[in-house]
Amino acid sequence: MSQPPGAARNLQDVKPYGRICVVGGGAWGTALAAVGVRAGRNVSQWSRDAATATEIALNQVNSRYLPDIDLPPGIEATPDLESAIAGAEAILIITPSTSIREVTHAVAAHSAADVPIFAGAKGIEAESGLLMTGIMAEEAPGRVLGAISGPTFAVETAQDLPTAVTVACSTRGMAASRMAATLTTYSFRPYVSDDLVGVEIGGAVKNVIAIACGMVKGAGLGENLRAALITRGLSEIKELAVLLGGSRETVTGLSGMGDLMLTCSSEKSRNFSYGLQRGAGVAEGDVFEGRPVVVEGRDNAMTVTDLARARGLHMPICEMVRAIVAEGAPIGDAFATYWSAPIEAEPRALDVAIAHPAQDAARDYFGDTNR
Structure with a gap:
């Protein structure tokens, strides 16, 4: 041939x-x-x-x-x-x-x-x-x-x-x-x-996004939101990778988008499974029936946002997960804070920020999923 x-x-x-x-x-x-x-x-x-x-x-x-x-x-x-x-x-x-x-x-x-x-x-x-x-x-x-x-x-x-x-x-x-x-x-x-930086950033951040996606599944918030978190999570990975000297192209490859899609979509992922249980109302100490399972996204939520904060970068999905797993915020309240933030543009070059017209209603809606 x-x-x-x-x-x-x-x-x-x-x-x-x-x-x-x-x-x-x-x-x-x-x-x-x-x-x-x-x-x-x-x-x-x-x-x-x-x-x-x-x-x-x-x-x-x-x-x-x-x-x-x-x-x-x-x-x-x-x-x-x-x-x-x-x-x-x-x-x-x-x-x-x-x-x-x-x-x-x-x-x-x-x-x-x-x-x-x-x-x-x-x-x-x-x-x-x-x-x-x-x-x-x-x-x-x-x-x-x-x-x-x-x-x-x-x-x-x-x-x-x-x-x-x-x-x-x-x-x-x-x-x-x-x-x-x-x-x-x-x-x-x-x-x-x-591109070591791009490859490694993708691996570190995807675990955090996977926890958020698991919570969406566990709380019954639908596949639309999970897809949105994967997409916007990929954007957060790109921003951090580029800030640290990595390539946006790397993040759209196997170590970025590929790993993100897999980890955010299957209960074989410990991070997704952890989020799934938390979203369904399982208390922190009872996740995985109390067994000491390594869920690296819990630690990554802190280390990723610490690194981003030190560089002046806001990563809203990672911050949301940090608020839940490290700071004890109710899941519904944390999602409400993320979802009711000002409306932004997707293209980075378009400088747009619009006050959320339904902020209070969004907070009420997600508040019903508090666990």
Whole structure:
């Protein structure tokens, strides 16, 4: 079959990494380890929990995070970080965002300075306001750093269902291209970017928007409003990304719009599911039946708005979620404040602000959904 014009333009001869190490024994880390093995790479995986590492290595299963999924044989899982990293040509740190500083510091101590490190966590550090690769730059100075992000549910990737991601890295060398080639299989398709800021901002903010969308679903406020929040939430992501030096084009890609659409539309998302329960009237302490489930959007609501406020940017949807999850505002009151704000223009260049003609009625309407 003939190729379309330009299809073979700029093809690169990229050498995949032969051996990679996945640092993290959770669902996404295990899924990426499985992808690496399916792609024909030698893959080691570190898990803090020795039982999880043993299960993966001996039984090809991670019953804690990916129950009932058969993993491919060949993942060399271990609870010993130093042995996991030994010989790796590239390292993927796939841990919760709150652990990224500690883990990166340990990884840097046990790996050569020319080994690139990629982050799979999403978020902003509360104390510093740094993105994940910003934290990594402090703990592993001089390293080539990257990020992997996109619309991914770990369980589907582990099941070998089609998945696309963005692999971003600084412009030094070809690390992003090499990692993309390393992980490519018949079902896993990476895209390459040099916009770390744009990729990471999309991953951090989408969790906050997903909570808002879950609340809409739980409160019975309809699909129209959920679609509006996704669209306006994307605008908030763009504004913050550009303010920090990222590209608007990146935000309309997999790591921005793609991840946002997925996370805001399915109960497989912990953030959406959390919002769904809160919107349905479940008290904070009773969400997920009181189990300690990681919902990064709760923390992100604070860190994202703190960062935006420090830069003079107002992010109304993220502020609304912050008011609910961090400041105890009733859901109906918070939505009423957002919805009854002055009417604005969509094009940024059009400077329009109109006092909301039905402000009181809007407040009364949303007030009926208070939980």
